[in-house]
Amino acid sequence: MSVEDDPAGDGDAAAPDAPSSLTMEDVAAAAGVSRTSVSRVMLGQKKVSEDTRRRVFAAADRLGYVPNVLASELASRGTSTIGLLLRDAANPAYGLLFTQLQEAAHAADLTLVSMTVTADNRGQRQVAGLHRLMGMRVGGLIVATGGVTSEQLEPFCSRIPIIRAGRPETTEHIHAVSYDEVHAGRTLAEHVADAGHRDVAIVVTAEGDSYPEFVRGTTMAATLAGRGVRIIPVPVGAGPRGGVDEAVALATEGRVSAIMCPSDLRQLEVLRSLAAAGVSVPGDVSVTGCDGVLHGADLLGLTTYRIPVEQLAVRTVARMAELLAARPGAGVVAERLPGVLVPGRTVGPPSSRKEP
Amino acid sequence: MSVEDDPAGDGDAAAPDAPSSLTMEDVAAAAGVSRTSVSRVMLGQKKVSEDTRRRVFAAADRLGYVPNVLASELASRGTSTIGLLLRDAANPAYGLLFTQLQEAAHAADLTLVSMTVTADNRGQRQVAGLHRLMGMRVGGLIVATGGVTSEQLEPFCSRIPIIRAGRPETTEHIHAVSYDEVHAGRTLAEHVADAGHRDVAIVVTAEGDSYPEFVRGTTMAATLAGRGVRIIPVPVGAGPRGGVDEAVALATEGRVSAIMCPSDLRQLEVLRSLAAAGVSVPGDVSVTGCDGVLHGADLLGLTTYRIPVEQLAVRTVARMAELLAARPGAGVVAERLPGVLVPGRTVGPPSSRKEP
DNA sequence: CTGAAAGCGCTTACAG
DNA sequence: CTGAAAGCGCTTACAG
Incomplete structure (x- = not known):
């Protein structure tokens, strides 16, 4: 011993x-x-x-x-280990994805070595992480951050299989397994429209900040417009409180009867702000989020959409295993996994005091 | 190009x-x-x-x-990269720790390569992860899981610096930077005693399942006992609902006026169960948790204790940097970082219908 | 079933 | 400032 x-x-x-x-x-x-x-x-x-x-x-x-x-x-x-480029795991959805990927990889008998990159100005750090992983000569790469662009990935996609996870790819050459953000946005918007809301504020994320959230917002807007609902887009990140205050103000003034957020974290911010302003939910205003992975969301009664994190992890790892076995350059796939609406207590019919 | x-x-x-x-x-x-x-x-x-x-x-x-x-x-x-052995990041506290460690490492210009291990029967997987990391000849190792014992670590602690993060070490040879769980337990228990509770159920975790939670429970019990409070320990993991049902039953029967949990996740379970049973909080029964990292905990009004995750990450990385620079075998350190009580709306004075 | 030898892609004294 | 050569700790045909 x-x-x-x-x-x-x-x-x-x-x-x-x-x-x-x-x-x-x-x-x-x-x-x-x-x-x-x-x-x-x-x-x-x-x-x-x-x-x-x-x-x-x-x-x-x-x-x-x-x-x-x-x-x-x-x-x-040759390495059997595959690299995982991760986004700042402070976001609970990424944290869960990380865990699930590890688990799926283990089940598939693949070793994952991960590298987290925190967002920065020009994506410099993200690229450094990418190079580091490539330098380790990983056998494959799973990219779970939007911080690395397709262009930065392309030089390597002929060397090893690369799969983007959790975000659709814009390029033809790179595999992607993502959430069906369009379905998410549509489902949530229809839920709100069905509840009878005719004036809705949508907190929208810029395309560059989070592509998935951007798609959600865009889809919500389109869906609502298609139903004849009037929408007021509120860009996030504009003011000090990231557009939250503006949305809340709209609600306080009675100009909207519902606020749709691109994520649950944002929804939490809105709820805090609303509570501070003494506005009742869903009495005065309805609120929705998206992700569905927060602990205690049920106790809070959040109305949200649960993204299929577990399924995404399993599918991603399965595809990686296939690619590892097959010849490089085989058909590029782009899967989109739908989730499910989680009705909560933050959505109700529009209040009667709606008119300003 | x-x-x-x-x-x-x-x-x-x-x-x-x-x-x-x-x-x-x-x-x-x-x-x-x-x-x-x-x-x-x-x-x-x-x-x-x-x-x-x-x-x-x-x-x-x-x-x-x-x-x-x-x-x-x-x-x-020689590698400059240091290995990070992580526990299942589904636990939000570990997820945050992971993020913070990455950030601190980056700030200190250290590259972290991580490996997550999920709990299993005999810690086999955890050891496999440890060996994998050692096989990569990392320059140092940060162990953030209790799944690997001191004995399993010892063979390597003369080769590279090893720091246990987030959990006190029982061995003399291994460095540790941990939360001050004793302070956590004591602080929460005093808060409950101060509120006037004289009969309290404590949901306790087994030492083998989570040492930190075990210490919290033990300390709460000792502190309460010292204040002359009657306590009823409820071992977690016993029944299908992990002791939660039993604690709730005690409250329903009016045998206790407060339930102290070893973590916020557990607190959430208790709150769900209480809500289902129609018991009001803190009207009928008070509840506490521990960790303080849950998103939306403020909206829920959870009474908890915020562990200093960020500080732990920074201290851990700082020590690692020192050890990397110094000769191996330098003085072993054991830091304990206290956190702070987060008063919430789940604790109030004991209800008047206390007596059975 | 077992070994000696070449080679993986780099770094690092050692001579220019 | 620049190169040829040895060596890092393993694996893998190739001969026994």
Whole structure:
């Protein structure tokens, strides 16, 4: 059990010139076999005698040997691990996606190595993460952030399979498994229209800030317009409170009877603001969000749309496995997964005091 | 800009025997310099002529070359990247920690490569993740899961710096930066006692399931007992609803006037159950949780304790940076960071109908 | 079933 | 400032 067997006899980890890095050579010597045999045993290959196997494992355990993955992958020129480029996981939807992807990958016997990138001015950091992952020579790449553009991805998509997860791709060359944001926007908008609202504020996200949220907003607007509902778009991020205050003001003035948000986090902000202003929900104004992954959303009674995170993770990993097995350049796929409306207590019929 | 310069002239990525793997050799040839020079340029070393540098960069860009990190680290025998062993990020507190660690690492100019492990019977997967990371020869390791024991970590703590984050260490040899769970438990318990409760149910987590939650529960019990409050411990995970039903039953029967939970997620479960049973909070019964990282907790009015996630992340990364710079085996540290009570609307004075 | 040898793509003294 | 050469720790045909 001792880790400090230390063949060199130079005590502990203090030996300056003899790094604690055990190699296969050490194990081979300790086991009395060749380096090749050790390699075969560690690789789990069949053509090894039971005796050799036992001795190698014994020596490895005793020395605390862990094979150097770097050298291994370099020599065998190929990684089984696949890279995951993630967006700031502070967003609960991304956090869940992260977890689910890990789980799906494990189930598919794929090792994921991830790198989170936080948004910055020019996407510099995101690209750095991309290069880092490519430098690790991952066998495939899952991109779950909009921060990296298709153009930045393209140089590599002929080298390894790349799948964009959670966001539709604009390019033809890159695979994508995304949520059906159009369905989300339409479903929510129809729910609001069905409730009888005729004047609705829509908090819209800029295309560059979050493409998925942008699509939701656009779709909500189109759907509502198609139903003859008057809409007032409120761009988010404009004011200090990101357009929330403006939407709330519209409600306070009775100019709208409902506020549709592009995400649940935004919906929370609106609800806070409304509560502070003493406006009742859904008595005075109805509110909707989108995502459906917040803990306690049910207790809050949020009206939202649950995106199929688990399914997305499973589909993404499944496609990656397929691509890994197939020849590169096989047919590009673009899946879109619909979610489901979650009716809540934040939507009701329009209030009677609607007219200004 | 074209990536398909393809010197070999065998078109696209289809060439079966000529993998798309560009090497320094290719760049050297294209730039008309030696491999050594390319290396020096990519490494950003000073002793290179401006002309060489320019030509190398030009060639690299044109070919779409990304240095092979594996080979690089193998040759220079050392990684700058540090490994992060994470727990299932479905827990919102871990999700936040993950994000914050990434951010802190980036600020400290450290690259983090993470591996998430989901709980399993014997911690097999967790150990596999640990070995995988060690196999990548990371320069340091941050362990943010209780799934890996100190014993499993010890064999490696003389090789690289290892810090346990978010959970106190039981061993002397391993560094730890954790939340002050004792302070959390004490603070919450005193808040409840101060409100006048004399009969309290405490939902307790088993030591093996979550050590931090276990400490919280133990401390709450001790603190309450010290104040002369009668407590009824309800082990979590016992029944199908994990002890929640039992706690709620105690409240329904009027045997306790408050329920203290070891986490906010658990608190949410209790609140759901209470609502379903028609029990009012805090009218009939008060409820507390712990963590304070849930979105919308304020709207729900949860009474909780906010753990200092951001601070923990920063401290952990800072210590890692120190350890990386210092000699291994330097003084082991064990920091404990206190958080702050978040009073909410789920705690009030005990109801008058307390007696059964 | 087992070994000696070449090679994976880089870095790094060592001589120019 | 620049190159040729050795070596990082493994894997993998190739001969036994």
